[in-house]
Amino acid sequence: MASSALREQQRDLENKANDLSKLQKDIAKNHQVRKKYTIQLGENELVLKELDLLKEDANVYKLIGPVLVKQDLAEANANVRKRIEYISAELKRLDAALQDLEKKQTSKKEAIFESQQRIQSLQAGKGKA
Amino acid sequence: MATAGAKGGKMTMTTATAEMERMSIEQLKAVKEQTDLEVNLLQDSLNNIRTATSRLDLASTALHDLSLRPQGKKMLVPLTASLYVPGTLDESNNVLVDVGTGYFIEKTMLEGKDYCERKINLLKSNYDQLFEVASKKKSIADEAGRILQAKVKQLAPAT
Numbered sequence: 001m002a003s004s005a006l007r008e009q010q011r012d013l014e015n016k017a018n019d020l021s022k023l024q025k026d027i028a029k030n031h032q033v034r035k036k037y038t039i040q041l042g043e044n045e046l047v048l049k050e051l052d053l054l055k056e057d058a059n060v061y062k063l064i065g066p067v068l069v070k071q072d073l074a075e076a077n078a079n080v081r082k083r084i085e086y087i088s089a090e091l092k093r094l095d096a097a098l099q100d101l102e103k104k105q106t107s108k109k110e111a112i113f114e115s116q117q118r119i120q121s122l123q124a125g126k127g128k129a
Numbered sequence: 130m131a132t133a134g135a136k137g138g139k140m141t142m143t144t145a146t147a148e149m150e151r152m153s154i155e156q157l158k159a160v161k162e163q164t165d166l167e168v169n170l171l172q173d174s175l176n177n178i179r180t181a182t183s184r185l186d187l188a189s190t191a192l193h194d195l196s197l198r199p200q201g202k203k204m205l206v207p208l209t210a211s212l213y214v215p216g217t218l219d220e221s222n223n224v225l226v227d228v229g230t231g232y233f234i235e236k237t238m239l240e241g242k243d244y245c246e247r248k249i250n251l252l253k254s255n256y257d258q259l260f261e262v263a264s265k266k267k268s269i270a271d272e273a274g275r276i277l278q279a280k281v282k283q284l285a286p287a288t
Contacts, residue, residue: 043229050228050244059235061225068233076232083230 006122013115020108023101030098034091041087048080145269149276157280161273168270171263175256182252189245195221196238 051060051073060076061068071079149157198204200220205213224241225233236244 040230047229047232050234051232054234061233061235063231063233080230080232 003126006119006126009115009119009122013112013119016108016112016115020105020112023105023108027098027101027105030094030101034094034098037087037091037094041084041091044080044084044087048077048084051077051080146272146276149273154277154280154284157273157277161270161277164266164270164273168263168266171259171266175259175263178252178256178259182249182256185245185249185252189242189249192224192238192241192245195224196242 054060054073056073058073060071060073062071062076062079063069149160152160198218198221200218202218204216204218206216207213222238223235224238226236226241226244227233
């Protein structure tokens with residue numbers, strides 16, 4: 001009967017709406033993680049700049065837990081560079097994921113719109129009958 | 130249909146105003162709220178930078194003060210926020226500078242002061258840049274508010 005088709009469409013709409021809100025939550029989380037990584041990247045780049053200014057024999061220490069450990073300048077440089085590479089790779093990955101999520105969000109919104117239109121036309125059809 | 134996403138980001142003031150004149154009251158309200166939020170965020174960031182700059186200033190002053198103290202001078206060393214232990218000042222020519230992400234660099238007093246100077250200058254230039262952006266956003270928000278009021282007034286005598 002027409003009313004069961006209507007109910008089906010409404011259930012479908014609900015599902016799509018739930019999917020959309022989950023997508024939006026994922027996008028928000030992506031933004032948060034992105035922000036954290038961007039801040040860390042900035043900090044690491046500052047450290048790299050400072051390390052580059054040092055002479056060969058300058059003393060560098062790293063705080064590992066409650067312990068301040070003397071580190072080799074070359075090693076410290078390598079560590080910071082590796083960290084910067086890692087964070088940049090993570091950011092690129094997040095960018096790709098974000099684009100994908102946004103595409104899905106747009107298509108979900110379109111699907112929801114179509115669903116709503118179908119519901120409206122069904123309801124209009126019922127009213128006439 | 131004009132999208133509400135037409136924020137004044139890259140547009141000049143005149144085109145932004147023209148866009149806003151064309152928008153409906155609803156869209157205009159949305160744009161104004163959005164820009165107001167952005168202005169608040171930017172103001173918060175400005176405050177953070179100011180706090181950081183003043184802390185760096187304090188550090189720089191403390192450094193300078195330290196350099197004036199003679200070696201062997203008696204002092205109280207803080208172990209916790211409420212526990213101080215008597216000690217003597219070792220040579221104050223070398224200082225450990227916290228450069229971030231858990232790295233500390235041993236520098237001479239001169240280099241330490243130079244580090245503070247550099248950081249303060251960096252923060253000052255960031256502050257200036259941010260201030261520019263914040264001012265532009267604020268003027269867009271004010272424009273939006275002005276146009277919104279004008280439109281509402283236009284509508285009111287009609288009803």
